[in-house]
Amino acid sequence: MNHGKALSEHDKAARRRTIKKNLIAYSFIAPNFIGFCVITLVPMFFALVLAFFEWDGVHQMQFLGFGNFRRLFQDRMFKAAFVNTIVYSAVTVPVTMVFSLAMALLLNQNVKGRNFFRTLGFFPYVASLVAVAAVWNFIFNPSMGPVNMMLSRLGVENPPRWAAGKNTAMLTVIMFSVWKNMGYYMVIYLAGLQGINQELYEAAQLDGANTWQLFRHVTLPQLRPTTFFVVVMLTIASFKVYDQVYMITEGGPGTATLTLVYHVYNEAFVGSPEFGYASSIALVLLVLVLAITMVQFRGSTGTAE
Amino acid sequence: MKKKKFRISRIFIYAALILMAFITLVPFAWMLSASLKMNKDVFTFPVQWIPENPRWENYVEIWQKIPLLTFVKNTFKLTIIVTFLQLLTSSFAAYAFAKLEFKGRKTLFIAYIATIAVPWQAYMVPQYMMLTSWNLRNTHTAIILLQAFSAFGVFLMKQFYENVPTSLCEAARIDGLSEYGIWAKIMLPLSRPAVSTLLIFTFVNTWNDFLGPLIYLTAERKKTIQIGLRMFIGQYSSEYGLIMAGSVLALIPVLIVFLSLQKYFVQGIATTGLKG
Structure with a gap:
């Protein structure tokens, strides 16, 4: 019983350490990755979608299927x-x-x-x-x-x-x-x-x-x-x-x-x-x-x- | 016999070198020479490489004909901000990819690498619509966002960091240095060749960028030197001397950055494994 509790304490500490480690790593990546996602990944995804629509930038977008x-x-x-x-x-x-x-x-x-x-x-x-x-x-x-x-x-x-x-x-x-x-x-x-x-x-x-x-x-x-x-x-x-x-x-x-x-x-x-x-x-x-x-x-x- | 053969191959090598230098250099020599000529003398043949009466006024007039000072200022501003952001965020992210264990490391890195093969031109249209919907048309912010977060920078820095012995980081960790400390005090100082390589690339790309500014910057006071020069060529296509003077001016900053960093350059490309 006592032993088990000690182990889970130990587990928790290890877990906290991993989470902290992950967070530190993410903090290194975040400045570049957020910019990269917004400026590159999102438009890239939109490029795939947009190819199936008709749009002049003013009126409603219109779905064309393979029309284009x-x-x-x-x-x-x-x-x-x-x-x-x-x-x-x-x-x-x-x-x-x-x-x-x-x-x-x-x-x-x-x-x-x-x-x-x-x-x-x-x-x-x-x-x-x-x-x-x-x-x-x-x-x-x-x-x-x-x-x-x-x-x-x-x-x-x-x-x-x-x-x-x-x-x-x-x-x-x-x-x-x-x-x-x-x-x-x-x-x-x-x-x-x-x-x-x-x-x-x-x-x-x-x-x-x-x-x-x-x-x-x-x-x-x-x-x-x-x-x-x-x-x-x-x-x-x-x-x-x-x-x-x-x-x-x-x-x-x-x-x-x-x-x-x-x-x-x-x-x-x-x-x-x-x-x-x-x-x-x-x-x-x-x-x-x-x-x-x-x-x-x-x-x-x-x-x- | 052997010596003679050796000498012949030497002659061949030097001949080839001179030919290469000639092909590379002639357009620049012609540009420089024409930039000091009157329009009517630019195309005289045989080419007069050193003008008899150099017309230095070309270098004064070009500043008056177009708002060149504004263009130069804009370009410097953009180039410096983009280069700084690119170096900072790429080397930061690259450190995590190269030296830290964390969840999703592989997946995230693949997301970066996969996009290197995707030409920007394939998604420039939706990107343009997104940025204009944020009212970023005719702002320098648009160009900065476009250029500052490239996957290429992260890739290049990561390749270099991987060659730094991990034991160095571990020793520093035992000494109580935080990860941020290791990045600032160990990795950055060691990565001079990689940083120089990325700096040359980013500086040159931003300074010379054409299609980005062409799409986003239509107001004259926002334009960069490339767009400005091109506009001038379009309007005054027969002002040969002035066009060449402007061209020479547009080359100078890149020349300075490149020459001052070039000794790191081949080394940088070799050690970052850009060779594949």
Whole structure:
């Protein structure tokens, strides 16, 4: 009896300690989590709901069921945006990856001024988009820009019209994006390269491996987790492209560079607002991104080890 | 023989480096050079890299043509508040996720991680409606709320804190330090590289943010430098020299923050396991 009472006293004390421990932990998380819930989780949930309604922000919301999605199928702008986004991502992701890996390999060598070059390589990423897009537009200006001036000096008769040309607009946006962002992925690759055990290289060299074989059989496999991370981040970033397009081509000419997020923005914030319809486009974007991320996840865990 | 091969590969490496530096640097060099030219001289070809008579007035006029001072002040205010809140709340939450045992730790953390894959653009519309219904349109509060509580910050700091030996925390607990004390006196001072990395990211993202301010800030006196500069480009598209002067000005604060913290940067990314 006495013993049992002591035990429950003990239990209570332990319980109080756990509760106190939990409360302390929650107090650490609360400032960020409350903000995160209100600003991110709640709207995320609403985005799912809103896609099934019609709403202009003024009148009553109207339930449409799958009406918005049926409308998507007939919307030629949506179709163009969808295709453009896929094309943009399909080119930008591998090209950025190759360039950033090449830069990282280069800057992982023991070269003079290495830190200077690293800083330089990263700078376009942190530079203001509005500013660098403005320069880009001047440099690639079809009639006066130095790039086309040089091309015509070199004897090119009809130099490309870059952002103004129907067939070159997307190319111009992609080139700009690769230039702007490769420095970021370069730094991630650099961190990955520095994590590779040097003994692996020494062992392979003893076996008589040449530079290419070292790269192919040591560097690349060792970098697989890094590459996975880079590809996922790049894919997510590519699917939500908007700013670059807005500043280089404004989505044109015609619908040549209209992207999904551009279409969302236009439907929700330009002219008469269609919040419900915009949300249904955003939902397509979300499903697309999640599906691709999931496939990449499968692929990476499937082939590793 | 071996030496010769070595020398050839060196030459190749330096050639590639110079090419890389050229591609990276040329747009910035052109920007700087054009910012000191008269409009009619901006597009002369071959490019005159160092203007004969630098037109410094461009850097004066840009402040008069648009309320640049207001834009700069607004952007500084937003960037400083967001960066401070982000660093404080993320490192606070990250400490609990990395070093404390509590109920629901896993579930809560998954809630954070899952949202990293969700593009903000997918829910910006309902978020906009929510914040406007609280009368936050054309307020800086909206932008601060938008930027200050990211899952990314918590994730980054947590990865770093996990590499700090738990025995350090335990020793401090035995010495009678509270959890808040451990966070302030042990974790924060140790996490310089991670804090610097997050600081660069947050500062740069907030300073350069475009779509957020574009949607929320339509009143001129509330605008940030990015929106202001873009507005100027839209209105005076042929004021080449002034556009470039404004662009140079918009780059400077980021350049300063980045250069002063960059030595922590690669280290920060490496140790936080951002590499995956």
